[in-house]
Amino acid sequence: MKKIKTYILKLNVNGEWKKAEINPLETLLHVLREKLGHNEVKEGCGKGDCGACAVLLNGKPVNACLTLAFQANGLNVVTLKGIGTPDRPHPLQESFVKKGAIQCGFCTAGMITAAKALLDENPKPSRDEIKRAISGNLCRCTGYKKIVEAIEEAAKKIRNIKSEARNPK
Numbered sequence: 530m531k532k533i534k535t536y537i538l539k540l541n542v543n544g545e546w547k548k549a550e551i552n553p554l555e556t557l558l559h560v561l562r563e564k565l566g567h568n569e570v571k572e573g574c575g576k577g578d579c580g581a582c583a584v585l586l587n588g589k590p591v592n593a594c595l596t597l598a599f600q601a602n603g604l605n606v607v608t609l610k611g612i613g614t615p616d617r618p619h620p621l622q623e624s625f626v627k628k629g630a631i632q633c634g635f636c637t638a639g640m641i642t643a644a645k646a647l648l649d650e651n652p653k654p655s656r657d658e659i660k661r662a663i664s665g666n667l668c669r670c671t672g673y674k675k676i677v678e679a680i681e682e683a684a685k686k687i688r689n690i691k692s693e694a695r696n697p698k
């Protein structure tokens with residue numbers, strides 16, 4: 530049987546350059562989870578329907594299950610852990626917890642990633658804009674209402690933090 534040629538992939542994950550040996554058909558999701566240990570990136574449907582595997586690729590949300598790893602070569606990837614950690618949570622993570630927008634938690638990494646991409650571009654989104662931004666992310670548990678409210682609350686908090694930084698007391 531013919532051996533598949535492999536390549537060395539170099540990508541920046543959450544601010545750190547990483548390398549992995551990949552074959553040309555491997556997905557970014559597989560490399561992140563199985564080769565680089567980023568289990569915070571979830572595998573749901575594996576075919577672009579659920580958004581559980583969303584990461585930021587050079588700041589834009591992508592489904593890692595539909596992205597070939599080589600497409601990320603030389604680029605910046607941000608996963609949920611790069612958005613915030615238990616010690617330094619992002620306002621979105623705080624709001625999701627506070628509002629009860631997490632139940633089983635399987636969709637949460639993808640939801641927060643999609644919301645982060647939205648708030649980076651649009652700090653004051655309307656409810657419809659929030660719903661549109663998370664329309665590719667499925668949640669089986671929460672009914673979405675609390676997720677939308679959590680994103681609204683986080684947006685407000687981020688605007689306040691930025692305004693205080695501009696006008697210190």
Ligand code: FES
Binds near residue numbers: 575
């Ligand atoms: S696992 Fe990627 S979209 Fe569902």
Ligand code: FES
Binds near residue numbers: 630635668671
């Ligand atoms: S909290 Fe369970 S799928 Fe969203």
